Amino acid sequence: MILTPKARRKNWGLAALFLFPSLFIFGVFTFYPFFENFRLAMFQTPPYPGLPSKYIGFSQYASILSSSEFMQSLLSTLFFVLLVVPTGLLLGLALAVAAHKALRGMAIFRVIFSSTVVTSVAVGALIFGTLMNPIVGFLPWLGINPNPPLLQSPTWALPSIAAMAIWQFLGLSFIVMLAGLQSLPDDVLEASRVDGAGAWTTFWRVTVPMLSPTIFFGLVVGTIYAFQTFGQIDILIGSQNASQLHVNVLLYYIYQSIQGTNPDPGQAAVLSIVLFVIILIFTLLQLRFVERRVHYAGK
């Protein structure tokens, strides 16, 4: 297609006009605050409001990253991610494999398994908060009646929140896995079956390797989802108890740094950078690891 120089220039103007709204929003609400974190991270918040903040450079990173409160928060976050993501993906995969074949009643099962994807964190928190409530009779009826109750115990609070998060992540995990299964060419699976491979062997040797891009996608999405967990903790635990019950995950720690009586933007900035870097590292690691797997399977 040949455009005259005039038409080209007209194109530039239109492109600028079309890109401007998105670029403006990204500039003000994504890039500016993102880079501002790096500046704020250098300034110590004054002990009393009204005083000017003091430039202390990288020593603020050192003091926050070496604090025991940060280590606790980081460990809780990583533990939480480890509890939620593999379990959620495995369950999603198992259900997707079971619901993959076009059999009677499958449409209903698919809606049921997808349904938790539309639950909000608040809805999930209220449903599970009641289930885990020690006075409401469900858990005692099952013979689970720990003292202190689940959501007030330093040992069990985090796994309980994780159980809730797995339940909520199941819908997304199922949808992603099912879409992945359905995109696989049937003839390869058929061929391996004709070769005499059993269902179990076919699944691990053929289906899973071919599904690895989907599993990788699920890992990245799940990890980001787990790092963003906030609402359940805010509703069911609350800021007074979060660190005492070891559920003070990074995002909640950030929230506590900007809310409350003594907001600390410097600390919040450092923690935001840490959260960003960790999510980035996880994403890149998973990308590398899975690329190697895909390559290996392709040989």
Next chain:
Amino acid sequence: MPASSAPPQLASPAPKVTHHLLNYRLRLIARYLILTLGSLIVIIPIYLAIVNSLLVPSQLAHQPPPFFPTNPQWHTYPDAWSSGHLGVYIRNSLIQTIIIVSLQIVTSVLAAFAFAFLEFPFKRTLFVIFLSTLMIPFEVTVTQNLSTISSLGWMNTFQGLTVPFLATGFGVFLLRQAFLSLPPELREAALLDGYGNVRFLTRVVLPLSRPVIAALAVFSFLGSWNQYLWPLLVSGNDNKIRTVQIGLKQLAATQLDQINVSLAGTVIAFLPLIILLIIFQKQLVRSLTAGSVK
């Protein structure tokens, strides 16, 4: 000869067939067992929430717990709606969601059109910049955004609630892919017909891209309706713009004798989305799996 050799040939496959059939039956049973078990895991919490929302408060702590509301207290639903202010909160959530969804579609369509059909300098660089927004989770920018909104005087306003979300890198990416997959002949035919870019966009591209735009709409509806952290920060202690999710937090902070009402509120907040899921399942799946399979 054939008569004598036939029986053994027939006889030997027979047990194999029944063996296969048995195997198939067993596998089918195992499959439905897994399906049922999975369904129970998903449904039981929801079912119990509905049952508990209809109980008399004294029944809540009963042993064994009631698995069916023998004396359903339907009034908990209007109670949650009016005394829990859920009606107001749902209206606020709707306003917030409609603003975000419609404007996200506008900004994404425009940017995606530019990337798919227009020629301009630094196109690749700009596209990488757009994609890089996907690497920055909103949570990472929340601190600064709060002070931006606050210095604009937008705390407790719908502007504050919605403006940071009016552009989406994901939406631009999704729509650009869809626009690029339209047959290139369309573009040439439109040019020959004397269509300008704007007419090409509104008369050709938009009508043909309805399914993917619907997918984006469902995705962004779900995202904004279920937002929690940002509405919590922006709406503060004022209930003028408080959304359903934050309203639920308040319902949760009530006494035991109110659990039935707070669960009624939960069901009210949850049901519309289940209906949405059933109607728009295809669109939702399409947007959620964009990027997972090629």
